Amino acid sequence: MATENKNLSQYDKNTIPNASNFRFGIVVSEWNENITEGLYQGAFDALIDNGVPHNSIIRWDVPGSFELIYGCKKMIEQNVDAVIAIGSVIQGETKHFDFVCAGVTQGIKDLNIITDTPVVFCVLTDNTMQQAIDRSGGKHGNKGTEAAIAAIKMANLKSNS
Ligand SMILES: Nc1c(NC[C@H](O)[C@H](O)[C@H](O)CO)[nH]c(=O)[nH]c1=O
Numbered sequence: 001m002a003t004e005n006k007n008l009s010q011y012d013k014n015t016i017p018n019a020s021n022f023r024f025g026i027v028v029s030e031w032n033e034n035i036t037e038g039l040y041q042g043a044f045d046a047l048i049d050n051g052v053p054h055n056s057i058i059r060w061d062v063p064g065s066f067e068l069i070y071g072c073k074k075m076i077e078q079n080v081d082a083v084i085a086i087g088s089v090i091q092g093e094t095k096h097f098d099f100v101c102a103g104v105t106q107g108i109k110d111l112n113i114i115t116d117t118p119v120v121f122c123v124l125t126d127n128t129m130q131q132a133i134d135r136s137g138g139k140h141g142n143k144g145t146e147a148a149i150a151a152i153k154m155a156n157l158k159s160n161s
């Protein structure tokens with residue numbers, strides 16, 4: 001199912017585990033900050049809406065999506081129950097988009113393998129700014145909300161396994 005066929009912000013609170021005892025780290029890329037700030041707000045609001053205390057959410061900023069890898073690796077050392085990596089990569093004139101997207105995807109995948117802390121992939125990889133706007137609080141909802149719900153579910157899975 002493509003994003004255009006679902007709303008990224010919709011969730012059923014009855015299906016969300018109790019998150020009041022979990023701690024979350026959120027690492028936010030500064031590139032395309034008009035997008036990443038919207039993603040962060042969606043994630044933050046969803047965590048609070050599901051009972052996470054404000055002081056159980058740690059936010060760090062990094063320069064770009066490629067730096068999310070190192071930022072998340074260090075965030076894991078803060079003994080959080082899950083990490084959300086927030087970025088927005090938008091196609092430019094060159095192949096750099098391909099390498100940044102592949103690099104951050106593989107790096108976050110590796111963290112999920114190498115460490116015992118779930119790292120949720122909230123990195124938009126869009127062809128245009130409008131696509132990014134549509135997915136960070138626009139007509140398709142907010143990927144940050146979706147990522148927060150995933151983080152709660154993965155923190156719960158970790159705590160029960
Ligand atoms: N073009 C975008 C970038 N590029 C920067 C890289 O992520 C990285 O910070 C740089 O290569 C230094 O290591 N980053 C984004 O997050 N979004 C872009 O559209």
Ligand SMILES: CC(=O)[C@@H](O)COP(=O)(O)O
Pocket residue numbers: 089090091092093094095096097098100
């Ligand atoms: C994803 C990128 O690095 C890209 O936006 C940079 O733009 P360009 O390919 O025109 O240098």
